[in-house]
Amino acid sequence: MDLFSHSWLPFIYQYSFGLLIFGGGLFAIFIAYGSQKFWAEYKTWVLVLIWGFIYVSSIHLLMTIAALNNTPQLYLVILSGYLLTTLILSRYVR
Amino acid sequence: MTPEIATSPLFWGILIFYVAFVLGAGLFFARNNQSTEDFFFGGRRFSWWLIGMSMLATGVGSHSFAKYASKGFEYGFSSTMTYMNDWFFMPLLLFGWIPIIYYMKVNSIPEYFERRFNSTVRNLSTFTMILYLIGYIGIGLLALGSLLQPILGWEIETIIIVIALIAGIYVSLGGQTAIIFTDFIQGVVLLFAGLLIFGLGIAYLGGFDIFWNALSTTNKLPLADFNSPPDFNFVGVFWQDGIVGSVGFAFMNQAVIMRFLSSRSVVHARRATMMNVLVFLPIGTVAVSNAGWVARAITNTSTGVIAETTNPNTIFTVVAGIVASSEAVFAFLVAAVVAALMSSLDSQINASAAVVVNDIYTPRAKNPSEKTRLRVSMLTSAIVTVVGIGAAFLFAQYGTIYEAHGAFHSVVTPPMVTIIFLGIFWPRFSSQAAVLSFVIGSVFIVLGLIYPFELISPFAHGIEFVEEKPYSYIRALYNLVACVSIGVIVTLFTKPPKNYDDIKGLTLWTIKDGAEYFKGSKVNPNAGITITVPGSEIRVSEDKNNKVCLPKRYMDEIKGNPGDLIYISDKRWYLGGLKSTHANLGSVTKFDGVIISKDVYKHAQFNLSKDLIIELEV
Numbered sequence: 001m002d003l004f005s006h007s008w009l010p011f012i013y014q015y016s017f018g019l020l021i022f023g024g025g026l027f028a029i030f031i032a033y034g035s036q037k038f039w040a041e042y043k044t045w046v047l048v049l050i051w052g053f054i055y056v057s058s059i060h061l062l063m064t065i066a067a068l069n070n071t072p073q074l075y076l077v078i079l080s081g082y083l084l085t086t087l088i089l090s091r092y093v094r
Numbered sequence: 095m096t097p098e099i100a101t102s103p104l105f106w107g108i109l110i111f112y113v114a115f116v117l118g119a120g121l122f123f124a125r126n127n128q129s130t131e132d133f134f135f136g137g138r139r140f141s142w143w144l145i146g147m148s149m150l151a152t153g154v155g156s157h158s159f160a161k162y163a164s165k166g167f168e169y170g171f172s173s174t175m176t177y178m179n180d181w182f183f184m185p186l187l188l189f190g191w192i193p194i195i196y197y198m199k200v201n202s203i204p205e206y207f208e209r210r211f212n213s214t215v216r217n218l219s220t221f222t223m224i225l226y227l228i229g230y231i232g233i234g235l236l237a238l239g240s241l242l243q244p245i246l247g248w249e250i251e252t253i254i255i256v257i258a259l260i261a262g263i264y265v266s267l268g269g270q271t272a273i274i275f276t277d278f279i280q281g282v283v284l285l286f287a288g289l290l291i292f293g294l295g296i297a298y299l300g301g302f303d304i305f306w307n308a309l310s311t312t313n314k315l316p317l318a319d320f321n322s323p324p325d326f327n328f329v330g331v332f333w334q335d336g337i338v339g340s341v342g343f344a345f346m347n348q349a350v351i352m353r354f355l356s357s358r359s360v361v362h363a364r365r366a367t368m369m370n371v372l373v374f375l376p377i378g379t380v381a382v383s384n385a386g387w388v389a390r391a392i393t394n395t396s397t398g399v400i401a402e403t404t405n406p407n408t409i410f411t412v413v414a415g416i417v418a419s420s421e422a423v424f425a426f427l428v429a430a431v432v433a434a435l436m437s438s439l440d441s442q443i444n445a446s447a448a449v450v451v452n453d454i455y456t457p458r459a460k461n462p463s464e465k466t467r468l469r470v471s472m473l474t475s476a477i478v479t480v481v482g483i484g485a486a487f488l489f490a491q492y493g494t495i496y497e498a499h500g501a502f503h504s505v506v507t508p509p510m511v512t513i514i515f516l517g518i519f520w521p522r523f524s525s526q527a528a529v530l531s532f533v534i535g536s537v538f539i540v541l542g543l544i545y546p547f548e549l550i551s552p553f554a555h556g557i558e559f560v561e562e563k564p565y566s567y568i569r570a571l572y573n574l575v576a577c578v579s580i581g582v583i584v585t586l587f588t589k590p591p592k593n594y595d596d597i598k599g600l601t602l603w604t605i606k607d608g609a610e611y612f613k614g615s616k617v618n619p620n621a622g623i624t625i626t627v628p629g630s631e632i633r634v635s636e637d638k639n640n641k642v643c644l645p646k647r648y649m650d651e652i653k654g655n656p657g658d659l660i661y662i663s664d665k666r667w668y669l670g671g672l673k674s675t676h677a678n679l680g681s682v683t684k685f686d687g688v689i690i691s692k693d694v695y696k697h698a699q700f701n702l703s704k705d706l707i708i709e710l711e712v
Contacts, residue, residue, distance in 0.1 A: 003311065010317035010328035014336070018182040025185035028519065032602045033189070042189075045364070049184055052372055056181045059376075060316050063171065067314035072306045086373050093365060 007064050015057050022053055048093055055085050105425040112429045113260055116276050116436060120264025123272040126672075128697065130467045133269035134201070134448045136356040137675060137697065139663070140274055144670040145366035148274045149353050150374040151281035151437035153343065157237040158382045159288075159431050163413075164406030166386020167393075169326055170313030173386060177379040178316075179336035180344065180371045187344050188364045190518055190602045195351060196360045197608030198599045203346060203514070204453040210517045210600045211525040218532050219513075220453040222506045223348060227446040228478065231439060232485025238435040239486070241411060245428060254486045257432070261439045262479030266472050270356055271672070273440045278670075280433035281374070287430030288381020291410075294417040295388030299395065308391035321556045329555045330567025338570045342507040345514050348449055349441035358661055358671050359711060385413040392416070443482065447474040505543075508570065509535040512577035520585070521594050521601045527584035535577035542572050613659055613712040620653035624709040626665060629702045631687035634695045641680035642708070643689040652710050654679045659711040662694070664704055673699050676711070 026049065030038050039046065059078055066074040127133045165173035200206045204223060208216035235258055239250040246253060264272055299305050306314075318328040343350060344367075357363035389409050393400045404412060410431070418424035451471050456462065462470070509532045516523040516531075542549045546564035550572045557568055565572075594601075599608035609617050625648055642662055644652070654660065656679055663674030675698040683689050688708075690700075700706065 003315070005320040006312055007315055007317070009320045010332075013320070013329065014179070014317065014332060017332075017337075018179070021182040022185065025183065025190075028602060029185050029189040032605055045188070048368065049188075052181050052184065052368070055372065056178060060178065063314075063316035067171075067311055067316070070311075072302070082373075082376065089365070089369055089372060093368065094361070 003068065007068060011060055011064060014060070018053075018057070022049075026050075044093060048088065051085070051088065055081055102421050102425075104421050105428075108422065108425040108429055109432070112432065115279075116260065116264050119276045120266075120268035120272045123268040123275065126271045126699075127269045127468065129464050130451065130471050132271070133468055133471045134352060134444065134451075136270040136274055138356060139358045139661075139671040139674045139676070140356050140362070141358060141667070141670040142362040142365035142369060144274055144278050145353050145357050145362065146369040146374060147281040148277035148437070148441075149350060149366060149370045150378050151277040151284065151434075152349050152353065152441040153375075153438075154281075154284060154378050154382060154434050155234050155237070155438035157234060159385070159410045159434060160237060160241065160407045162379075162382040163384075163386040163389075163410040165326060166383040167389045167404075167406050167409045168386070169318060170309060170387060170390060171316050171383075172318040172326075172328075173383040174379045175317050175328070176331055176335035176339065177375055179332070180340050180375070183341060183344060184368070184371065186519075186602075188367060190605070191345055191514075192354050192363050192367070193360050193605055193608055194518065194600060194602075195354060196357075196363060197612040199612065200351075201355070202348060202449050202452045203351065203510070204449065206600070207513065207517075207528070210597055211513075211528045215513065215525065215528045215532065216453065218529070219510060220449060222510070223449050224446060226506050227348065227442050227449065228481055228485050231442050231446070231478070231482030232489050234435055234439050234442070235482060235486035236489045238432065239490070241408075241431060242428070244408075245411070250490060251487065254483055254490075257435065257439075258479050258483045258486075261436055261443060262476055265440045265443045265479070266475040269471075270352065270444060273444055274353075274356060275670075275672075276440070277437045280437040284430045284434045284437070285374070285377050285381050287427050287433075288384065289377065290423070291414060291417060291427060292380065292384040292388065294419065294423070295384065295391075295413060298417045299388070299391055304395065305388070305391050308394045309387070310394075313387075313390060321554075322558065324558045324560045325563065325566065327557055327567070330557060330565070330570075333574070334567040334570035338507055338511060338574060341511045341515065346507070346510050348445035352441075352445055352448060358663075358674065385410045388417065389413050439482075443475055443478050446478040446482075447471055450474045450478070505536060505539045505573075508539065508573035508577045512574065512581055516578070516581050516585075517601070519602050521597060521603050522590045523581060523585050524588050524591070526588050527581045530584045531577050531581040534580050535573075538576035538580070539573045542569055542576070609712050615657060617712055618653075618655065618658050618710060621710050621712050623652050623654075624707055625651050627688050627706045627708060629700075629704050629706060632700070632702050632706065633685065633687055633689050634702075635689050635691055637691040638693055639691050640677050640693055641691050642677045642694060643680035643683040643685075644708075645684070645686055645688070646682050648688065648708075649679075649682050652708065654710050656681050661709045661711050662690070662698065663707050663709075664698075664700060665707050666704065673701065 058081060062074045062078050066072055131137060162173045195206065204216045204220040207219050235254045238257060239253040242253050243250050296302055296305050299308065318326055318331065321327045321329055354363045357366060386409050389400050389412065393402060399416065400412060414424060414427040418427060451467060451474055455470055456467065512531050512535065513528045517528065546569065547559055550565045550569050553572045553575065554565060554568055557565060594604060598604045599611045642660060658679045659676060660679055661674065661676055663671060675694055677694045
């Protein structure tokens with residue numbers, strides 16, 4: 001059974017548009033605030049924004065691999081990522 | 095099975111305790127409301143964790159348990175996909191929209207439209223926003239009534255009236271503060287209940303391995319098939335819920351806007367949003383969907399427990415009835431669904447009242463006093479509740495209006511989202527373009543409803559055309575393209591503004607002016623410095639102003655100047671900002687302690703035996 005249209009095609013579509021919107025938004029705020037000033041003032045926030053994108057896309061990536069290869073153990077990796085994200089957001093973002 | 099459990103004294107005891115709790119919260123927090131800013135924005139003083147959880151509770155309604163559990167039952171894990179796109183918009187939301195509305199003190203979307211464009215856009219958006227919010231209230235009430243009717247055995251109209259009255263009373267009395275605190279509790283309850291049913295379901299099946307193996311590969315994939323079936327395909331849902339819905343919720347939903355404005359600062363609004371999307375929402379996604387996954391696994395492993403023909407919309411209640419190990423657990427699960435509705439309903443009532451008072455009453459009244467505005471706000475909340483009941487009755491009487499509301503939603507959201515987005519990010523986007531995006535955009539959207547094959551097919555991505563419900567999701571892409579195209583074309587064919595002074599602070603490119611506007615003077619680069627002051631050093635003066643005077647040692651430590659904005663709060667973090675307020679720094683005092691005015695003391699309701707923190711703002 002060909003599952004490409006049920007797995008990787010929607011994944012590629014979603015994250016292509018997602019990267020465009022996310023990257024465009026990040027670029028726009030860098031320009032609007034002044035890139036050097038923005039980086040100096042909001043470095044942690046920018047890193048968390050980028051981490052958030054990687055984290056969200058990795059959830060879909062790992063869920064897709066887990067389903068296609070019958071490896072539910074990957075959900076432990078997702079859970080670890082969740083706990084790490086919670087720790088980062090609650091302790092380091094001010 | 096369910097009616098027997100429902101009529102037990104324990105079941106009723108748990109529900110009555112819950113109702114007493116929310117009504118008690120309304121009465122308790124009523125004393126915090128001294129102005130409309132308190133009533134609608136809770137005095138703009140709450141911490142990120144309260145705001146974040148209450149945002150989740152606002153987003154998850156009783157219809158979420160019905161809708162996502164049913165999709166989970168039909169299609170598996172892909173029922174979660176609509177919740178996972180919000181992060182794409184975070185840079186623009188956190189550093190564009192939130193500072194704009196917070197610093198420019200925008201109280202509603204229609205108000206933003208008048209300040210950014212003109213009064214015509216404000217009036218158009220006020221009308222549509224109120225219709226949308228009241229429709230939302232009516233649908234929520236009807237969804238809960240339908241869910242509870244087989245359990246309680248009452249007439250659906252009676253359930254709607256009782257639920258609406260409970261919500262109406264505590265919202266009319268307690269305002270935003272009551273909503274935020276009860277939503278926090280309700281958010282925790284609904285997350286816990288959602289996960290509890292998952293745990294019970296796994297236990298019922300005999301373990302995670304059995305659950306996993308009972309689902310097919312397609313059930314376990316996180317995204318739906320690209321373009322089929324017509325009623326649940328990836329690309330349609332991506333554009334409707336993932337793009338238009340996500341932007342609509344974060345940028346346009348008045349209840350969410352009011353959460354941002356209830357935060358103690360822009361930083362706390364940003365943290366709340368981040369936590370909501372990355373921490374609370376993933377759990378919420380599992381909580382509202384998993385009853386459907388469990389039902390699918392039960393159906394695939396045991397014949398006769400859940401019939402394939404079961405109405406998917408009732409799957410949450412069906413699974414709760416099967417896996418709940420006791421009456422108390424079942425009653426708790428039902429109470430959680432009631433909590434889900436309450437936490438959405440209260441926010442929509444308060445948001446509707448805010449739009450009515452801010453955009454209809456205040457511009458037309460002749461300088462009403464703050465006391466009058468507060469009374470009108472409370473009265474409006476009550477009236478909105480009654481109108482919401484009427485809307486629910488209407489939807490109940492004419493079943494097809496439920497779908498009509500969905501169609502109405504798809505008509506209203508794209509023009510509003512387009513105008514907000516182009517308004518924020520394109521300073522040249524003109525008032526004429528905004529009006530025409532609204533009016534002509536709506537015409538094109540209606541034409542899309544009448545001629546779906548001719549107009550929407552080019553955007554369909556290969557989705558099959560179904561006569562009864564043509565392109566039910568992907569039409570969002572057509573609607574969006576129509577509105578954006580009109581906005582861009584009209585702007586390019588009209589003269590650009592001669593100067594942009596009128597929109598200072600209202601677009602991303604003029605955002606630097608916002609902080610100065612908020613403060614009313616030059617920004618202090620030392621903002622963020624915080625000091626702790628023992629309660630024993632505080633003295634309350636009889637002055638009726640909004641000032642706090644510090645001795646030189648504290649003034650040096652905080653690096654503030656007279657006139658600077660400060661946030662002063664009880665140090666106990668778990669109060670979440672309940673005992674806090676914003677004030678201005680007064681002149682340096684010779685008294686070796688902190689002098690706060692009577693107004694500041696009264697508004698913050700400090701306990702002077704406790705330490706306070708003072709933070710320099712902006």
